[in-house]
Amino acid sequence: MSFLQLSGVSKFYGDTCAVADMNLSVEKGEFVSLLGPSGCGKTTTLQMIAGFEPVTRGRIELDARDITQAKANTRGLGIVFQSYALFPHMTVEANVSFGLEMRKMAKAERLDRVRHALSLVHLDQHARRYPRELSGGQRQRVALARALVIEPPVLLLDEPLSNLDAKLREEMQFELRQIQRKVGTTTVMVTHDQSEAMSVSDRVVVMEAGRATQIDHPFQVYEHPRTRFISTFVGKANLLEGRIEGEDDMQAVRVGSLSVPMFEPGFRPGSAVLLAVRPEKLQLVPAGAGRLDGQVIERFFLGSQWLYRLSTPVGELTVLCANDGRIVLEEGAQSAIDWPDSCTRVLPVDQGALA
Incomplete structure (x- = not known):
């Protein structure tokens, strides 16, 4: 069985279907991107995995454990939000340490883990700074370090690079992929940026109107699109x-x-x-x-x-x-x-x- 499994997962808001019969198997250590335009259901899918949105129908399993009805704070997942959601009154070190403190981890181990996480994202020298003293790319790294420091079974990324300028976003794409490969954390990312999904993912889930229309390796999605929508949304086509x-x-x-x-x-x-x-x-x-x-x-x-x-x-x-x-x-x-x-x-x- 796959490490993260979505079986027939659907989400309705009244009579409106936001996600329809999503079936997705994510292997341990895999990097999968949910790609699609606004309103296609990709963020709702991520929120159901995280436990922020209840599942209307279907089943979500993590490492063979049914987490469909589990509360968000019991799933142990790492999450990086689009806004980064850093605490402005805390230093970089305190932001990264927060999740470990909530888990009552001993101080010595906590400090060791924080140092390792900051080293991983190349922010060792910025531990005492505050978020307002950092660039957009550095704040993004702090949010990533905070998510990784708890050693989550799955890392969820909600459009983590969308607030960065084009040049920095491209640089961070490759850095994000390098970090993910080094750590080996199973990762699911939501994005509307085709180049971002293609460059960092092992597989891409193209979504349209609440449905997964193609789940495949990036090269296959680009070279062998299955529908008119995919051929024009992922790249350009005559x-x-x-x-x-x-x-x-x-x-x-x-x-x-x-x-x-x-x-x-x-x-x-x-x-x-x-x-x-x-x-x-x-x-x-x-x-x-x-x-x-x-x-x-x-x-x-x-x-x-x-x-x-x-x-x-x-x-x-x-x-x-x-x-x-x-x-x-x-x-x-x-x-x-x-x-x-x-x-x-x-x-x-x-x-x-x-x-």
């Missing part, structure tokens, strides 16, 4: 309307005058589908030398990349090209677009498309 033609292993997707081979089985012949291809998988080639000819409508300089929008016979397509010294196309320029067959994904428009 979506082309098409129809399945052919039978069994000889199927292709017809998009306008294009016939694109497909590699996903299980679609009904003649059914409407979407052909998804990531902008960075597309290549700009000389006019007449690709699958589609087009004209550059707009271009945007992104530093390491150029983003182009092209008008084509099958609609507008977005192309991302590396800023690698090649010729930059002007708006209005003619070009062609090509891509490897293996880079396309076929998504059902509705369940009727699936065989």
Whole structure:
């Protein structure tokens, strides 16, 4: 059995379903992220694991122990809130020590644990400071140290990096992952930031409208999205309307005058589908030398990349090209677009498309 197990967990507020039939198995030492837009149920799921919200239906088990009805203060979980929730009148050392004091731990062991926790987050030299004297990144580390010092079986992170600026958030992503790997604490994080979830997680749970729509490794979620929503929420995608033609292993997707081979089985012949291809998988080639000819409508300089929008016979397509010294196309320029067959994904428009 998995270390943390959610079985058919649902949460209703009156007639409104916030989380529907969540089934999730988290292995010991694993880092799992709940990813989705606001209102998708990810924070509610975390709060049910923490014990802050009662479960309407289903079961939550921790290390084979049923904790579904257990009070939050008896679960022993470590929690880092979005606001960090540090005590402003306490020093860094006192903030980190607070949970151990509540557990009546002996002073000598308590001090040893606090020193170790502060060393882990590189704040040894800041033990006597107050939260107001720290940067945002340092306050985030204090909150993390306070959660880890009690040696919880599971660490819960509620959008812990959302209050940081973009550069610091990126730095803290990797630091958070390094700390988690060093300590080995089973971790569940809530985030709406796709890059954050992809960079630090062993697995990602993509949520939409209260349901887990895909639970998979980050690479699989990005390269093999199961729905239209996932293909556009996790990264960007060009979506082309098409129809399945052919039978069994000889199927292709017809998009306008294009016939694109497909590699996903299980679609009904003649059914409407979407052909998804990531902008960075597309290549700009000389006019007449690709699958589609087009004209550059707009271009945007992104530093390491150029983003182009092209008008084509099958609609507008977005192309991302590396800023690698090649010729930059002007708006209005003619070009062609090509891509490897293996880079396309076929998504059902509705369940009727699936065989």
